[in-house]
Amino acid sequence: MKAVRFPLPAGRLLRFAGAHAVLLVGAAFMLLPFLWMLLTAIRAPDEILTGGLNPIPRSFHAVENFSAAMQQAPLLRFMVNGVIICSGILIIQLLVAIPAAYALAKLRFPGRGLLFAAVIGGLCIPIQVPALPIYLALAEFGLLDSYFAMMVPFFLSVFAIFLFRQTFRGFPDEILQAARVDGLGEFEILWRIVVPSALPAIAAFSIFSIVAHWNDLYWPMIVIQRMDYAPPPLGMLFFANSETGASYGVLMAGATIITAPLVIVFLLARRRFVQGITMTGIK
Amino acid sequence: MTTLALAPAIDRVPRRARPVRELLAGTLFVVPATMLLLAIILAPLLCLLILSVTDYEIGAMQIRWLGLANFEKALSDPVFRRAMGNTLLYVALVLPGGVFIGLLVALLVHGRTRSRAFYEVAYFLPVTATLIAMAAVWQFLLHPKLGPVNGLLKAAGFPEMAFISEPSLLIPTLAAIGLWNLIGFNMILFLAGLTAIPRDLYDAAEIDGAGGPIDRFLTVTWPQLAPTTMFVAVTTSITAFKVFDTVAVLTRGRDGSEVLLYAIYLEGFQYFKIGYSAALTVIFLAFMLAFSVFQAFQLDRKVHY
Numbered sequence: 001m002k003a004v005r006f007p008l009p010a011g012r013l014l015r016f017a018g019a020h021a022v023l024l025v026g027a028a029f030m031l032l033p034f035l036w037m038l039l040t041a042i043r044a045p046d047e048i049l050t051g052g053l054n055p056i057p058r059s060f061h062a063v064e065n066f067s068a069a070m071q072q073a074p075l076l077r078f079m080v081n082g083v084i085i086c087s088g089i090l091i092i093q094l095l096v097a098i099p100a101a102y103a104l105a106k107l108r109f110p111g112r113g114l115l116f117a118a119v120i121g122g123l124c125i126p127i128q129v130p131a132l133p134i135y136l137a138l139a140e141f142g143l144l145d146s147y148f149a150m151m152v153p154f155f156l157s158v159f160a161i162f163l164f165r166q167t168f169r170g171f172p173d174e175i176l177q178a179a180r181v182d183g184l185g186e187f188e189i190l191w192r193i194v195v196p197s198a199l200p201a202i203a204a205f206s207i208f209s210i211v212a213h214w215n216d217l218y219w220p221m222i223v224i225q226r227m228d229y230a231p232p233p234l235g236m237l238f239f240a241n242s243e244t245g246a247s248y249g250v251l252m253a254g255a256t257i258i259t260a261p262l263v264i265v266f267l268l269a270r271r272r273f274v275q276g277i278t279m280t281g282i283k
Numbered sequence: 284m285t286t287l288a289l290a291p292a293i294d295r296v297p298r299r300a301r302p303v304r305e306l307l308a309g310t311l312f313v314v315p316a317t318m319l320l321l322a323i324i325l326a327p328l329l330c331l332l333i334l335s336v337t338d339y340e341i342g343a344m345q346i347r348w349l350g351l352a353n354f355e356k357a358l359s360d361p362v363f364r365r366a367m368g369n370t371l372l373y374v375a376l377v378l379p380g381g382v383f384i385g386l387l388v389a390l391l392v393h394g395r396t397r398s399r400a401f402y403e404v405a406y407f408l409p410v411t412a413t414l415i416a417m418a419a420v421w422q423f424l425l426h427p428k429l430g431p432v433n434g435l436l437k438a439a440g441f442p443e444m445a446f447i448s449e450p451s452l453l454i455p456t457l458a459a460i461g462l463w464n465l466i467g468f469n470m471i472l473f474l475a476g477l478t479a480i481p482r483d484l485y486d487a488a489e490i491d492g493a494g495g496p497i498d499r500f501l502t503v504t505w506p507q508l509a510p511t512t513m514f515v516a517v518t519t520s521i522t523a524f525k526v527f528d529t530v531a532v533l534t535r536g537r538d539g540s541e542v543l544l545y546a547i548y549l550e551g552f553q554y555f556k557i558g559y560s561a562a563l564t565v566i567f568l569a570f571m572l573a574f575s576v577f578q579a580f581q582l583d584r585k586v587h588y
Binding site: 095124187 | 324327407417
């Protein structure tokens with residue numbers, strides 16, 4: 001591969017050019033929405049209304065558009081809500097799933113097979129299925145419109161249990177036995193020996209969980225009516241439907257702010273990010 | 284991708300070395316998970332099944348047992364039938380597109396060395412972006428007067444297209460956005476599959492006379508990728524079947540864009556026809572289970588290769 005012969009044989013050159021041509025056209029389709037979003041976010045309203053194809057804005061209108069976006073909707077508030085919800089969900093998911101996964105992987109107790117079967121079954125059930133009964137229960141207890149309502153259906157991630165069980169199973173039993181002989185309790189063994197060895201899997205799951213819940217619209221749309229609790233996607237929905245008038249510049253500025261955090265994290269930690277989302281391919 | 288090992292772990296430690304405390308620890312460790320499993324999955328599932336055979340509505344004075352009437356009503360309800368038809372049409376558009384474009388991109392990217400990182404970022408970026416915000420961007424891109432897509436069409440001499448108001452164009456438009464959102468994800472899965480193919484298989488194929496790129500693809504790559512392709516097809520179907528976000532932003536489920544999840548959302552959480560919505564959810568669940576069973580079956584076959 002490395003020793004590129006020069007000049008390239010005609011056939012290979014053609015394949016090389018063909019591959020790049022196809023990939024570049026595809027990449028343009030993938031990236032143009034982002035580019036046009038950014039360009040429109042810094043464009044003046046009168047220029048947007050003429051609907052031209054000119055990519056370069058004639059005047060720089062970014063300050064006006066972004067400050068108008070921040071004024072029309074509490075975008076920062078949406079972000080803070082997103083951070084609160086995602087971290088709350090993730091912490092409880094880990095605290096619940098890690099011990100359960102360890103028990104399923106390494107300990108013998110009655111009902112283990114049954115629990116694992118339930119976990120596997122749970123993998124096939126998306127949030128839309130238990131949504132109605134959970135909603136009714138939350139309404140009954142007057143808990144709608146709260147952070148708790150947005151987080152509670154996700155406290156248990158059967159996927160995390162499944163993933164961590166697979167990881168923990170590979171942990172050598174000899175080390176566990178040695179630790180037991182040394183007098184460590186199962187709790188200490190888990191948190192001080194097993195968990196540190198499984199950090200890559202935990203990191204991958206964490207990215208998966210944060211991305212999934214940062215982007216989730218369905219459940220917040222059901223339990224949240226008040227805008228001050230809205231996570232970014234729901235906030236964006238309010239924002240897109242509110243009277244931004246014909247001011248697409250402001251709307252695009254808002255979309256830029258909402259999409260920025262995850263895109264920036266992705267660009268900074270590309271490998272981890274891709275690994276986290278794809279190794280957990282079951283959504 | 285995921286190997287479901289249903290058999291319990293083979294215990295290598297002798298039986299008598301497992302004291303009572305293991306039983307205690309094991310039981311304690313699964314208490315929170317088990318309670319949550321009951322509270323947010325199993326109990327709601329049971330409630331859902333019960334609700335689906337009643338006429339329960341929020342605010343109703345009494346609940347009546349309906350048997351399967353909700354399901355019969357769904358099958359003859361034109362709105363539900365349109366939602367089902369549109370959802371299946373959406374899947375039919377996104378599934379082949381997502382699998383084959385994802386595979387094509389992966390094959391092309393796999394051969395790149397210096398430019399590989401750039402293409403990976405470019406194709407994966409839509410996966411990371413919050414779909415709701417990007418749907419608003421697409422709404423603007425496809426705007427009949429102000430959007431650049433119609434601008435380009437007009438510049439090329441084509442008539443203006445009402446992508447998000449002409450009912451017959453709605454599902455294809457949503458499917459195009461769905462593909463845009465999904466291709467990078469499938470590309471990464473295919474790239475992982477391609478990396479796992481042993482190099483000597485290609486050498487062997489070359490010795491057997493399969494030297495050209497198409498020959499090599501047909502004799503080595505395609506058969507070796509079969510499990511990946513199957514996995515990608517199932518996850519793509521599940522994702523496509525759950526289409527909701529773009530509908531919520533772009534059309535709010537109006538004529539021509541009714542889809543299953545949006546219908547469930549409207550019936551249950553806007554009109555509060557809980558019983559009917561529960562029945563629709565049961566139908567949705569049946570599809571989800573069918574996809575999963577199909578996947579488990581395929582994974583099972585993979586073991587016997």
